Amino acid sequence: xxxxxxxxxxxxxxxQTLTLTCTLSGFSVSASGMxxxxxxxxxxxxxxxxxxxxxxxxKYYTESLRTRLTISKDTSKNQVVLTMTNMDPVDTATYYCAxxxxxxxxxxxxxxxxxxxxxxxxxx
Amino acid sequence: xxxxxxxxxxxxxxxxxxxxxxxxxxxxxxxxLAWYQQKPGKAPKLLIYKESILESxxxxxxxxxxxxxxxxxxxxxxxxxxxxxxYCQQYRRYPFTFGGGTKVxxx
Numbered sequence: 293x294x295x296x297x298x299x300x301x302x303x304x305x306x307x308q309t310l311t312l313t314c315t316l317s318g319f320s321v322s323a324s325g326m327x328x329x330x331x332x333x334x335x336x337x338x339x340x341x342x343x344x345x346x347x348x349x350x351k352y353y354t355e356s357l358r359t360r361l362t363i364s365k366d367t368s369k370n371q372v373v374l375t376m377t378n379m380d381p382v383d384t385a386t387y388y389c390a391x392x393x394x395x396x397x398x399x400x401x402x403x404x405x406x407x408x409x410x411x412x413x414x415x416x
Numbered sequence: 417x418x419x420x421x422x423x424x425x426x427x428x429x430x431x432x433x434x435x436x437x438x439x440x441x442x443x444x445x446x447x448x449l450a451w452y453q454q455k456p457g458k459a460p461k462l463l464i465y466k467e468s469i470l471e472s473x474x475x476x477x478x479x480x481x482x483x484x485x486x487x488x489x490x491x492x493x494x495x496x497x498x499x500x501x502x503y504c505q506q507y508r509r510y511p512f513t514f515g516g517g518t519k520v521x522x523x
Contacts, residue, residue, distance in 0.1 A: 329512075339452075339460065339503055341512040354511040355417075388459055392507075395466075400507060402450035402465035409459055 294318035296389050296407035303413050304379050314372040314389030314407060321365050321372060323347065327392040327400055328372040330363065332385040333409075340385075343374065344392060344400075381414045418442050418506050422515035428523040435491040437518045439504035444484040448508035451480055451489045454517075455500045463502075464489065494520070 300312035314328065321328065329344035343353045343363040353361050362375045372389055386409040393401040419442040429435050439449070447467035452460035462471045464480040467487060477492040491498055499522055504515040 338516045339505075339514040341505075341514070352510055393465070402462050402471075402505070402507065403452075403460070404462050404465075404471070406459035406461070 294391075294405055296391065296405060298387060298389050298407045298410040300387070300410050300412065302411060303415065305416050306380055306414060308379050310374075310376045310379050310383070310412060312374045312376075312387050312389075312410065312412075314374075316370045316372070316391075319391075320367075321370050322367045325394045325398075327394055328363075328365075329390050329392050329403065330372075330374045331388045331390055331403070331406075332383075333388070334382075334385040337385075342387075345372065346400075379414045384412065384414045386411045417511055418445060418509055418513050420504055420506055420513050420515040422502075422504060422518050424518060425516065426519045426521065428521050429494050430523045431494055431496055433494045433523075435494050435498075435520060437489045437502055437504075437520075439487040439489070439515050441485045441487070441506055445506040445508035446484055447482065448506055449480075449482055449487050450505045450507065451478075452503045452505065453498075453500045454503065460503060491520075 295317045297315045327346045330342040345351050345363045360377045364373050388409045389407045390403040391405040393404040395401045421440045449467045451464040454460045467482045468480045479490045501517045501519045
């Protein structure tokens with residue numbers, strides 16, 4: 293069964309660094325054609341794409357948060373990790389990891405599998 | 417960034433109704449458009465990708481169409497399980513962007 297599970301702190305203080313982990317089951321983060329992404333959703337608001345990492349370790353970030361985000365893979369643990377520095381209350385959100393489908397031409401497609409999300413509150 | 421604008425933001429409908437949700441892109445995304453369904457407290461679920469291709473396991477009452485900048489999600493006969501919020505998303509260009517969502521609620 294293919295699943296994703298996010299984990300991380302439920303509460304962080306302003307200016308701290310957030311580290312979130314997405315643990316993959318049923319498939320390998322190092323497999324060819326594997327693309328993983330992070331998306332967040334503030335309470336009552338829309339979804340916001342944050343970052344992705346592909347099977348060649350290429351990384352892409354949303355420009356507005358580029359300087360604060362780092363996405364990486366831990367192949368030994370079959371995990372994808374997102375760090376976000378200098379957290380602010382506006383970063384309070386549910387953070388999701390998702391697997392991006394790759395089509396037959398090698399192009400990135402839709403977000404086909406999602407984790408259940410982890411809620412992060414930023415407050416002193 | 418490509419802006420995705422959904423309308424309406426809220427839609428009241430009854431079981432059996434035909435429901436149509438519109439999504440407009442600020443520039444052409446060709447057919448690189450997906451639709452997701454999200455229920456309260458749950459992760460989004462992929463319904464349609466490449467503008468009109470139904471994801472495996474998704475009921476055939478859902479359909480998608482479009483023309484590069486204007487896209488439509490249609491539910492042919494609304495079921496109880498379909499009351500949820502729906503999001504469109506373009507993945508033509510970075511950053512991938514989502515619409516603001518359309519909440520389908522009971523009339």
